[in-house]
Amino acid sequence: MFHDVVLRDTRPEDWPEQRARIRERVMLSMGKAPDVRVEPRFEILSEYEAYGLRHQKIRFSVLPDEYGLAVLVLPKGTSPANPAPAVVVCHGTYGWKHGKWGPLCLERLIDGGWGPADCGYSIELAQRGFATVTPDNYKCGELLTGGEKISEEEFRTRRKQVVEQFHKDYPEWSFDGRRLLHHQRLLDVMDRIETIQHGNYGVMGHSLGGRTAINLSALDERIAVSVPSAGISPIFPNVPSALRNPSKKPPFTANETASWFPYDYQDMFALNAPRPLLLLEAFNDGLSPNIESGFQCFLKGQRAYALLGKPECFCSLTHGDGHATEGYVRQFAYSWFERWMLKR
Secondary structure (H helix, E strand, O other), rough: OOOOOOOOOOOOOOOHHHHHHHHHHHHHHHHHOOOOOOOOEEEEEEEEEEEEEEEEEEEEEEEEEEEEEEEEEOOOOOOEEEEEEEEEEOHHHHOOOHHHHHHOOOOOEOOOOOOOOOOHHHHHHHOOOOOEEEOOOOOHHHHOOOOOOOOOHHHHHHHHHHHHHHHHHOOOOHHHHHHHHHHHHHHHOOOOOOEEEEOOEEEEEOOOHHHHHHHHHHHHEEEEEEEEEEEOOOOOHHHHHHHHHHHHHHHHHHHHOOOOOOOHHHHHHHHHHHEEEEEEEEEOOOOOOOHHHHHHHHHHHHHHHHHHHHHHHEEEEEEEOOOOOHHHHHHHHHHHHHHHHHOO
C-alpha cells in the first residue's frame, strides 16, 4: 500500500539526493505560496502571570497584510542572560474556536466548559524548564473571532467564508501550505526573542496540532525534536473523506487524472531523519481508525533512521486512550524533549 523510502540498495551517501526528491514531492502538495518577503517582526501586546509562570502575548508578521498571535510562556529564572530551550505547541481541532488557549490551560473547564485537561502542554513543559510558544493556527481562535465571544453557528459561518475566500485568493495554494508558512514565520520571530535559545526548537501538538507539528518538523530543519500526537492518519486510506474536505483543496494529488499522491506519512517521517521524532498514536482513536496503515508508515519511515545510523532517534508510543494524551503519555513526551534538548 505504501511505497518504500529506503530501498534495499540505498546507501547513506545516497540519502541527500533521495531526501531532496521526497521533499520536492511533499512541497508539490503544499501548493504555491505567494512570492513575497516579510521582515520578521513582533510586538508584545500584553504580559501576565498564570500558574506561577510569566506569559507574553505577541503579534507577529506573516504576510504583508496578515499577522499571527501567540503566547510565550517563560519558565522561572529565564532571562536574556539565561535563555530557555523553546518548544512550539500547536493546538488541536478542539481549539478551532478557542485556538491557543487550550494548551495554555490545565483545567478542564474554561469559559463555560471547553478545553480538555489532557492537552495543557504549554504550561506543563514550561514547568519543566522549557519556554513554550503557542500560536493560533491560521484562521483559528482570535484570528477568526477577533476576540469576540461568538456562537458555534457564527463560528462555522465565518470558518466557511474563510475557506472559500482563501481558495479564491490563492487557487494554487493549500491550507496545509498556509499553515506551514504561518508557523515558519513564527520560527523567524523566535530567532529574535532574547529569552529563548535560538535554533534547535521542539514542536508538539495534538490532532490538528499533531498534523501541523509533523508538517513543520519535516519541512523546517530548525525543528530539532518533534512530538506529534494523533496527527498521523495516512493519506491513502483517507482519500474519499479528504477530497470531500474543502480545507484540503486543491487536492493533494499532483496528477488527479493519474490518481497518484505525491507523498504519505512515511515520507514525512523520513524527512525528519535523523532528528528525534516521537509519534503518539492510539490504536482505538475513532477519528483515525486506520491504525494498521499507520503502523505500515511507521515501519517504512523508521528505515531512514536505521539507514543514517540513528535508530534511537525514532520512537512510537501506541496507547489505548482514544483521542487523548493522558498523564503518563504526556510525561513520556516531555522526557523525550528532555533527553534531546536539555544540556546534561
